Amino acid sequence: MDYHRARLAVALTVFLFAQLACGDDGAAGAASAGAGGSGASPQQGGAGGAPGAGGEGGDGGEGGEPSTGGIPDPGPNVDTSDPQLYETTFTPDEADAAATLVLGTQLAYLDTRVEPRGLLVVYLHGAGVPTTCGSTAHGQELASMGFHVLSPCYSSSYGVANCGDDIEGCRLEAFEGVDHHSFIDITPPDSIETRVAKGLAHVQALNPEGDWTYFVDGVAPKWSRIIISGISHGASSSGVIGLHRSVSRVVMLSGPLDSNQAWLTQPTITPIDRFYAFTHTADGQHAGHLDSFEAMGLLGDPTSVDGSSPPYGDSHRLITSAATSDGHGSTQAGGSSPTTADGHVFRPVWDSMYFGAL
Numbered sequence: 251m252d253y254h255r256a257r258l259a260v261a262l263t264v265f266l267f268a269q270l271a272c273g274d275d276g277a278a279g280a281a282s283a284g285a286g287g288s289g290a291s292p293q294q295g296g297a298g299g300a301p302g303a304g305g306e307g308g309d310g311g312e313g314g315e316p317s318t319g320g321i322p323d324p325g326p327n328v329d330t331s332d333p334q335l336y337e338t339t340f341t342p343d344e345a346d347a348a349a350t351l352v353l354g355t356q357l358a359y360l361d362t363r364v365e366p367r368g369l370l371v372v373y374l375h376g377a378g379v380p381t382t383c384g385s386t387a388h389g390q391e392l393a394s395m396g397f398h399v400l401s402p403c404y405s406s407s408y409g410v411a412n413c414g415d416d417i418e419g420c421r422l423e424a425f426e427g428v429d430h431h432s433f434i435d436i437t438p439p440d441s442i443e444t445r446v447a448k449g450l451a452h453v454q455a456l457n458p459e460g461d462w463t464y465f466v467d468g469v470a471p472k473w474s475r476i477i478i479s480g481i482s483h484g485a486s487s488s489g490v491i492g493l494h495r496s497v498s499r500v501v502m503l504s505g506p507l508d509s510n511q512a513w514l515t516q517p518t519i520t521p522i523d524r525f526y527a528f529t530h531t532a533d534g535q536h537a538g539h540l541d542s543f544e545a546m547g548l549l550g551d552p553t554s555v556d557g558s559s560p561p562y563g564d565s566h567r568l569i570t571s572a573a574t575s576d577g578h579g580s581t582q583a584g585g586s587s588p589t590t591a592d593g594h595v596f597r598p599v600w601d602s603m604y605f606g607a608l
Contacts, residue, residue, distance in 0.1 A: 272378065294513070300312075303398050308565075314338070322328060324461070325464070326344070326462045326465070327369025328366045329362070329459035333365065334363065334395060335359065335360075335362075336361070336457050338456050340355075341353050341403075341452070342356060342402070342448075345445070345448040345449050346439050349445070352380075352403040352404065352405055352440065356383050356384070356400070357384045357389050357399070357405055357455070358399060358400050358449070359389045359392070359399040360393055360398050360399070360457065360459075360460040361396070367395070367478055368475065369476070369477055369498055369499075370450075370475060370476070370477070372400050372401075373400070373401045374402070374483070374484030374485075374488055375480065375483075376484055377406045377483035383401050384402075384404060386581060387395060388587070393599070395600070395604060395605065397604070398460060398465065399451065399463065400446060403423045404487075406483045408434050410486075410508070412539055416431060416511075418430075418490055418508075418511060419484075420469070421487045422432060422490055423441075425441060425490065428441075442546075447471050450462045450471070451463060471496075471596075473496060473497045474498065474544075475498060477501060477604060478495075478500055478501075479490060479497075479502070479604070480503065482504050485502035485504055486505045489505070489506040489513075492520040492525060494519060496506060496519050496538055497525045498524070499520075499525075499527050500520060500525045500526065501604055503582050504528070504533055504539070506527070506529070507539060507542060514591070515526075522548065522549070523549055525546065525549075526602075527539065527566065527567060528568045528596075528599060529543075530572070530577035530580050530581060532580075534578065537569065548566045549566040550562075552568075553565035554564070555571055555573070556571055559598065562602060568602075570599075572595055572596075573588060574586045574587070583596075
């Protein structure tokens with residue numbers, strides 16, 4: 251019996267004994283709790299619905315853990331009996347024959363050599379049509395923190411300048427596959443949201459040890475157990491997704507930008523204290539990033555991580571001037587991100603952003 255099943259069994263036993271001790275009313279309550287299933291998922295705003303129209307649902311605590319009849323959700327049932335790093339690669343049309351756009355290689359990672367956190371990071375690549383979607387190095391780094399990781403391919407080559415004063419509409423259409431902007435035409439099979447759900451089902455078939463479909467609620471991703479993250483274009487799109495869905499966290503690397511766009515100042519369904527951002531002073535977009543941090547109302551003041559330690563004054567506006575050949579790309583693992591013999595210099599920064607205390 252693995253760790254999670256054992257934890258659930260103990261919790262069920264304690265709960266049922268407590269109810270039986272209360273007599274018939276308690277037993278009835280226990281029966282009702284058992285029939286309650288996994289609890290309601292957080293309410294989502296409708297397609298393109300106004301921010302704030304959703305709500306936090308039944309979430310509780312860090313990551314918005316769903317209720318299971320009063321018993322804490324034990325998370326995905328991960329098989330850790332053969333500890334290893336699982337890497338799964340596949341194209342969108344392998345997961346969904348209806349997918350037609352941006353058919354590069356999608357990435358999924360799970361490292362069972364570390365304790366699973368019970369959270370999925372959906373990591374979004376930057377602008378363009380990549381042959382490999384996401385970052386192998388960053389995906390592996392996140393997996394080493396105990397996260398399930400999925401990097402879907404999605405439409406990000408339309409050029410945000412073509413979206414005028416409604417870049418949010420383009421980003422939201424790329425996310426939902428619902429018509430929000432006349433410039434682009436993205437259908438559900440080519441949207442981020444559908445590709446996450448279909449991708450999780452596909453990875454489940456290839457890597458059942460990870461219980462990947464735990465992160466699916468019906469036909470949609472279980473956003474309450476998902477951290478949405480990305481770099482550059484993916485950072486800004488992550489911000490828009492956190493505005494329209496209740497996610498565990500939003501982690502934006504080398505972004506957001508979208509200077510002076512209305513979405514930056516709108517109220518978010520995901521509480522603003524769950525948004526984190528990281529920028530390099532050598533990034534040509536750095537000044538725009540700082541302006542966007544301010545417009546969104548991210549917690550704290552711009553705070554350098556150089557020579558300091560988490561939680562960086564509890565700021566969610568993090569900056570660095572570390573030596574690098576590419577400031578824009580340095581905020582994610584791999585490539586130009588600085589390293590030492592001990593690993594990535596920014597590992598404590600990512601630790602703080604992805605799972606540090608709120």
